[in-house]
Amino acid sequence: MKTILQQLDIGDLSLNNRVAMAPVTRSRSGDDGVPTATNAEYYKQRASAGLIISEATNISPMSAAFELAPGLYNDSQVNGWKLVSEAVHSVGGRIFAQLWHSGRVSSYALLEGKEPISPSGMNEDIHALQVYGAMRNGYYTRMAASPSRAMSVEEIYGVIHEFRVGARNALRAGLDGVEIHAANGYLPQQFLSPHVNRRTDQFGGSIENRARFLRLVLEAVMETFPACRIGVRISPFALYNNALDPDPVTTYCHVTRLLNEYGIGYVHGADTNAWGGAPDMDRIIQLIRTNYHGIFIANGGLSPEQAHALVDGGQADMVAFGRQYIANPDLVERIASNGPYNIPDAFTFYGGGARGYTDYPRLDAEYQRVA
Numbered sequence: 001m002k003t004i005l006q007q008l009d010i011g012d013l014s015l016n017n018r019v020a021m022a023p024v025t026r027s028r029s030g031d032d033g034v035p036t037a038t039n040a041e042y043y044k045q046r047a048s049a050g051l052i053i054s055e056a057t058n059i060s061p062m063s064a065a066f067e068l069a070p071g072l073y074n075d076s077q078v079n080g081w082k083l084v085s086e087a088v089h090s091v092g093g094r095i096f097a098q099l100w101h102s103g104r105v106s107s108y109a110l111l112e113g114k115e116p117i118s119p120s121g122m123n124e125d126i127h128a129l130q131v132y133g134a135m136r137n138g139y140y141t142r143m144a145a146s147p148s149r150a151m152s153v154e155e156i157y158g159v160i161h162e163f164r165v166g167a168r169n170a171l172r173a174g175l176d177g178v179e180i181h182a183a184n185g186y187l188p189q190q191f192l193s194p195h196v197n198r199r200t201d202q203f204g205g206s207i208e209n210r211a212r213f214l215r216l217v218l219e220a221v222m223e224t225f226p227a228c229r230i231g232v233r234i235s236p237f238a239l240y241n242n243a244l245d246p247d248p249v250t251t252y253c254h255v256t257r258l259l260n261e262y263g264i265g266y267v268h269g270a271d272t273n274a275w276g277g278a279p280d281m282d283r284i285i286q287l288i289r290t291n292y293h294g295i296f297i298a299n300g301g302l303s304p305e306q307a308h309a310l311v312d313g314g315q316a317d318m319v320a321f322g323r324q325y326i327a328n329p330d331l332v333e334r335i336a337s338n339g340p341y342n343i344p345d346a347f348t349f350y351g352g353g354a355r356g357y358t359d360y361p362r363l364d365a366e367y368q369r370v371a
């Protein structure tokens, strides 16, 4: 599996290999979304990845789909992220922050009684939205989403500004770049989806209008980071959070051409339906490779062998692993030695402490134990 272990340049950033850590929410931040020393330790353990993409990080107090997720909108959070970036850099790693606004995927209970915001207040399918909170005993559970209300144009520009500030804060925190979370049915994808976005103004209707929000977010973030330090995550065919599109190919041809014109660092294609056993990776590759000519990171249900084949065959430049990275802090070293791999424990994915977070063993520790 040599190719996936080979070096890769994203713009001016030189990555040690083509194995990325996918963004995975772990819901273990400190109070007020401030990353802790334990969070820094977790990321440091995984820093042999060519690139770590952080867990989804709220750019606004109005973004709250998962309780105890980190934020990047105040100074305490910036200081918390500094711990993380310094820990990762101290061992030669690279880390981008995934900038997140969950839009309608939220609840009064996580927003201090406020209504979640969305492109047009369409609530007929809120049962499909995935909102999670911690119970008093520390366990994590799915909760009901609350009906959202339509954003005014002024509010839309306000959220675009929150992305701008999020990028500034990522730079202040010493992070290497940012990934705009435009996948999995969160706010940017809500704007792209004609099912969710029923606006009739400049932010709804035609694909140019539905893509305006993402375009303006990108331009706002580019005021801080050069295009090559910005990635965008998309999931064109995802059913998650019901950001449906009757014609995803047309929508995402437009989106990926736009990303190509801006010359961003990478496009991250999340095959979200693969989690449910219905992979779309071939369609995603076809769509992205046809319209976007920069670095393509593939993710979703891929084994190290499949990942290697994709990079070796030129279908992808890099592959991101989610669940494998939760369970294998030294995934790169394990790939280099053809495994074995720890099995992820889904029960400890969200919330809780060190168990299932910083206590997965490394291969060298395993060998020492056996010897």
Ligand SMILES: Cc1cc2nc3c(=O)[nH]c(=O)nc-3n(C[C@H](O)[C@H](O)[C@H](O)COP(=O)(O)O)c2cc1C
Residues within 6 Å of the ligand: 022, 023, 024, 025, 026, 054, 055, 056, 098, 181, 183, 184, 233, 270, 271, 272, 275, 299, 300, 301, 302, 320, 321, 322, 323, 324, 349, 350
């Ligand atoms: C526990 C968990 C948390 C996740 N959190 C995020 C997230 O914060 N942002 C995101 O874009 N995707 C998130 N995902 C999706 C992963 O990035 C990835 O797409 C998914 O796990 C499939 O890849 P895999 O088969 O390599 O695990 C999450 C997935 C899991 C299992």
